[in-house]
Amino acid sequence: MARSPAMMDQSTMLKISFHQKTFGQNIRLDNNALQAIRHTSFDNGITFTNKPINMNEHIHMKIIDIDESGQWLGSLAIGFIQINPDSIQRQELCKSAIPNICQKTGISYVKRIFERLTRQTVITFYYNQDGAFYILDGKEYEISKNIDVQRQMWGIIDLYGNVKGAVLTTPPKTIADSKTFFIQYDQKPDKLPIKYFTHLKPTNLQSVIFHDIHGPELDLYCQNKVVFRKNVRKLSRPYLFIDFPMRPDDELYIRILSVDFSYRTPGVIGFTNAELSNVVQNIDKLPADDPMGLYDRSEFWIINEEGFDERLSELDEYRFVFDRSGDIHMWRNNESIVPTRTVACADPSQPFYPFFFLNGRIMAFSLIGLVSSTKIVPVQPTPKKKHDDEGLCQLCYDAPANCVMIPCGHIFFCFDCKSQYEGRSKYCPVCRAEIKNIFEIEKD
Missing domain, CATH: 3.30.40.10 (Zinc/RING finger domain, C3HC4 (zinc finger))
Structure with a gap:
């Protein structure tokens, strides 16, 4: 007899948390067992889910603490085990999930993630009849093939090496399409009021736009003042150029509109003195996967992969100032009178076009405007x-x-x-x- 929804297995209704009985000796659980922190050393950080995981049930884990001292090698390991954690004593756990999780004989499917991980990154993993997989940087990777899906499966997270803390969370908020993006706000995203840089007056801001030739994964809206990156599996040349060069004393203001935390890094910001018309006309010849290849070109390119950081969130406002010495400074949300960081060192005798390589957490942002002594001649997008x-x-x-x-x-x-x-x-x-x-x- 078919079961009604009310009769479904109670395990499917339970919220996923960390197992509160069985976990590594260096682990401390907090927040109703949704958070796990490894307090000492680099090992003994094995944790399990509190319940069996169903086929295609996704585990969403956000990294909240990283060891930045460089003293520990190795990194996070995730996967599944077909041993009930209730049957394992804490003293039976191994120091690392690889190659053996515990002293008991049992089947496990675990993989260590060697990529450099960052705070706030959300990693999703699950299994189905084709195997076990995890999602990172918008891509799906294999944990293991040939899984026995007939047996119960518990999730395992080994907080090992440089990854010290994680929290089990809800699915990361992502925007499937531009329609979903636009209905987030009750007005046009390029018309949102300035929240942090309140000293700005509309009379002092000049309108600036993105160049209408850009990477194929990007869409422009609001007369080329708003960019939205499509939700695609593989990014190729997500380049975006501002159609106006900055000069000393210029100030550029932007607003973040959408962030996808399944990416480890926010994205790349850069500046170039290249002739923009020549660059965009041959955009298909720019490096596809790694903008560092731009350094091989004859023009001067400045590329910063760490301009934005893990604090990045929706509706953040950023200010970029090109000073007379050639340094380009960045402020976040007007946090202090001291610039957040210097993102570029340029030749002050030349103008530089800002550009972005949207291969990270930033999915959408808008141009608030430019403060400049140079009068911008309005350009109508093609x-x-x-x-x-x-x-x-x-x-x-x-x-x-x-x-x-x-x-x-x-x-x-x-x-x-x-x-x-x-x-x-x-x-x-x-x-x-x-x-x-x-x-x-x-x-x-």
């Missing part, structure tokens, strides 16, 4: 060809549908027909939800 299958306005069937209704997020009509519909109804024609606001998605 219109892009419309796809034949682009959704049309359901009122005029002529222009593309480009107005988002809040809070439901449906896109039904174009900007010209917006006022016509607003005068007739206050409900979404698709789902009949009450419309709180409507704004145009300006995608070129």
Whole structure:
């Protein structure tokens, strides 16, 4: 007889936490056993899940503490074990999960992650009939193949070497598409009020835009003031250039709009004195996976992989200042009168174009504006060809549908027909939800 949802196995309803009876001698559990910290040494950090893990059930683990002294080699190991942790005594645990987890005979599927890991990184792992896998940097990697899925499986996390602490968490918030991205806010993302750099006045800010030629994984919105990285498995040349060079005394302001913590690093910021028109016309010839290859070019390129750090979060505001000595400084959220860090050292006699290589946590951000003595001549983004299958306005069937209704997020009509519909109804024609606001998605 089929079981109703109310009769389903109670283990599927339990929240995943760390096993509170069996864990390594150097481990301390906190926060209702959702957090594990290795307090001493580099080993004896084995932990288990509190319950068996079902097929395709995902374990989400956020790294919260890293040993930065460099004294410990080795790193985190994750996987699954087919021994009930209740049957293991703490003194039976080995110092490391590899090659043997404990003194008992049992099957385990464990892999050590040798990549340099950082705080706030979320690693997801699971198993299915094809094997066990983990997700990091937006990619899926194999833990083990040929898993016996007929036996119960417990998750294992070995806090070993330079990884000292982790917390079991909810799935990282990711944005599947641009529609989901836009309905996060009740107004256009490029029009959000300034929260931290409140000394800025609109009369002092000049509008600056991204160049409309960029990496294929990126989409531009709001007249090229907002960039959104598509949710794809493999990134190739996610380059993005600002269509205006900075000079000494210039100040550039940006706002982070979306962050994906399944990536270890935030992304790359850089500056170049290259002729931008030549660079973007040959963007397919730029290094695909590693922007460090730009150093082999004849122009001057400055690349900083650590400009942003683990504190990065949504709605952060950043200020970049090109001073007269050639240093480019960065402030985060106006935290102090001292710059957060120096991100580049350039030749002050030359202008430099800022650029980004969005291969990390930053999924979307907007340009707030530029403070400069140089007057920017407005540049209209080059219109892009419309796809034949682009959704049309359901009122005029002529222009593309480009107005988002809040809070439901449906896109039904174009900007010209917006006022016509607003005068007739206050409900979404698709789902009949009450419309709180409507704004145009300006995608070129």
